[in-house]
Amino acid sequence: MTSKQEFIEKLRNSCLRPTKQRINICEVLFNRDKTFHFTINDLFNLIKDKTGEKISLATVYNTVHAFHKKGYLKEIPINSNQTYFDTNVTDHHHFFDVKEEKLIDLKNEDVGPIEIQKSIPGKKIKSVEVLVKLED
Amino acid sequence: MTSKQEFIEKLRNSCLRPTKQRINICEVLFNRDKTFHFTINDLFNLIKDKTGEKISLATVYNTVHAFHKKGYLKEIPINSNQTYFDTNVTDHHHFFDVKEEKLIDLKNEDVGPIEIQKSIPGKKIKSVEVLVKLED
DNA sequence: ATCTTCTTTAGAATAATTATAAACAACAAA
DNA sequence: TTTGTTGTTTATAATTATTCTAAAGAAGAT
Structure with a gap:
């Protein structure tokens, strides 16, 4: 409270x-x-x-x-015509239930570390987001 | 050709x-x-x-x-007001240069395997997409 | 109290996308 | 080939999410 x-x-x-x-x-x-x-x-x-x-x-x-x-x-970022927001601002990922149009949090440890093995000169990584789409 | x-x-x-x-x-x-x-x-x-x-x-x-x-x-799926498409339909991921509003392909091997250690009853995984946002 | 600055508001404006319905083109069968 | 059917294109209207605008109102400092 x-x-x-x-x-x-x-x-x-x-x-x-x-x-x-x-x-x-x-x-x-x-x-x-x-x-x-x-x-x-x-x-x-x-x-x-x-x-x-x-x-x-x-x-x-x-x-x-x-x-x-x-x-x-x-x-x-979901492909939809509406923008979604999340009150959980910690570093984490998402399931998206395509049918129900519903988001579910995925903890970082449920995904494991993601190592990006490519870099673009002059640019640095701002965020890494995983979106797992679910179907029935 | x-x-x-x-x-x-x-x-x-x-x-x-x-x-x-x-x-x-x-x-x-x-x-x-x-x-x-x-x-x-x-x-x-x-x-x-x-x-x-x-x-x-x-x-x-x-x-x-x-x-x-x-x-x-x-x-x-990018957070933007416009929907992006890709002619590369193989399983792969993306960089998104936020400033330039430009997408860059990330090969699967540049990201490594992603193991999703959580499941939702009655649902199966349709796709796993990583979006890496880039800044200057 | 008073003044300045920030905020709220309804409604208009904009932009991406989808729906509509008439004209048209592809196809199959005679 | 013609003909009929069905699928496609088109301009335009409709819809939807979001942003802008300008006036009225509220917060904060003096």
């Missing part, structure tokens, strides 16, 4: 003013035991349901992008 | 009528030495330049999707 006060500090630390909307979004996103995968649309609807208050879609976009930039959210 | 006749047969084998447009698209996509990464928009423009004939955008979409469905193209 994370308190409202912690969210306010979290926002302050990132030079984001702790507004009502941002705190609400924090509650929905981070006040959980388990990691949470979502699209902007999922989040938009969830906020309405959970808090009873509607936050403008533009604000949801702004806030998610701000959190992503600050490293509080991870963007997950 | 692949001949027009081969493309016609390729299309026939997939129950796709060999139309002028589809053959042109084949020429642009498959008549190359190296693997080719593209977005629909890239392809649309390239066709105009290379063949001098304009193919309707809707046809480009239809054809690319048909080829993808038949396994002649691979879709590559």
Whole structure:
């Protein structure tokens, strides 16, 4: 259980003013035991349901992008028309259930170390992501 | 160098009528030495330049999707607003140069075997894709 | 209180993609 | 060849995800 006060500090630390909307979004996103995968649309609807208050879609976009930039959210590359985010920002990978359109976390140790044996001059590796697609 | 006749047969084998447009698209996509990464928009423009004939955008979409469905193209999950395709349909991975927005093939042996040590009941693995993002 | 700066908001704008329905081309059979 | 059927192309409209805009509102500092 994370308190409202912690969210306010979290926002302050990132030079984001702790507004009502941002705190609400924090509650929905981070006040959980388990990691949470979502699209902007999922989040938009969830906020309405959970808090009873509607936050403008533009604000949801702004806030998610701000959190992503600050490293509080991870963007997950899936081939889909919608962008997925993950509250688990540690280094890890994903299953994607193609039929259910659902993401499942894969711990780093479930995949093992990945050694990239090729390099591109002038470039360095920013991230290594494994996506395992699942079918029935 | 692949001949027009081969493309016609390729299309026939997939129950796709060999139309002028589809053959042109084949020429642009498959008549190359190296693997080719593209977005629909890239392809649309390239066709105009290379063949001098304009193919309707809707046809480009239809054809690319048909080829993808038949396994002649691979879709590559990158976080971007555009969908990327690859003429290399063998099992392999990718670098993505974030700044240049460019894809580079990574051979399977450049990555080494990936053992997924977790399974989801009722589901089997369809594909394992590694995306390595590059920065300067 | 007051002022400045940041944020929210509804709605408009943009961009990628998909749907539509009429004209057209490929194919098979006579 | 003609003819009929079915698949394909096309321009355009529709849809969807996302970003932009500009005005109203809230936070923070003085």
